Amino acid sequence: MINAFLRHLRTDGLRGTLAALIDFSQHLWRRWADASFDRRYGTDTQGITDDMTELGxxxxxxxxxxxxxxxxxxVFQKMLRELKLDPSxxxxxxxxxxxxxxLMMAAEYGFARTYGVEFSPVLHEIAQKNIAIFxxxxxxxxxxxxxxxxxMEFSIPDENLVCFFYNPFDDKVMRQVVGNIADSYARHPRKLAVAYRNPLCAELFDNLGFLQLVSSTHRYHIYKSR
Structure with missing residues (x-):
């Protein structure tokens, strides 16, 4: 650590070194916070992978x-707070x-029920075990x-709904899912909200006349029905 600190001082100066230290400290804190859920319940929700073959x-x-x-x-806890609704x-x-x-955090938060839609059989099996433990x-x-x-094939429930996305797929799939949400709302107008983390396809929600953007950061967008 000391050698790394001295290398940063030589190459980045004091200001750059302090910024790097802050970023590293925040990274360690986020990792600790993300592991806290699994420590509490004995679940397995960590890991990062983009390998679809590995995910089956x-x-x-x-x-x-x-x-x-x-x-x-x-981040998720902040998004839930910014929804400003009664989860029950x-x-x-x-x-x-x-x-x-x-899903488990939403259940903790007090939603009436939660639905998880996942097309990886590997992740689905892990989720089943986690949900049972939880x-x-x-x-x-x-x-x-x-x-x-x-x-794309999920039937949108006809009830007050919060739709959550953590940038799960590209605009091809998102366009169909957003269309399904819009069709469901047209058939059955109701309270509906969208919480979208890393909103790369935000324009698809921006163009829905029944939704309004109520909170926006570089990390997420929150929409609610008008």
């Missing part, structure tokens, strides 16, 4: 997906639910329903 995905849209990374716990009045859907971290240790949490399914 060989379907048509494997090239349209962006792999797995669990949502960062501090809403169901929660995670499109690209991975190992189930967001349910045993948190019996008061809401029901969590897992679907091993292409997100």
């Amino acid at each position: 995905v060989f379907t048509e849209h494997r090239l349209n997906a962006f792999g797995y990374e669990g949502i960062q716990i501090p 009045e809403y169901a929660f859907v995670d499109f690209g639910s991975g190992k189930g971290r967001a 349910g045993q240790r948190n019996p008061r949490a809401c029901p969590i329903e897992l679907r091993l399914q292409d997100a």
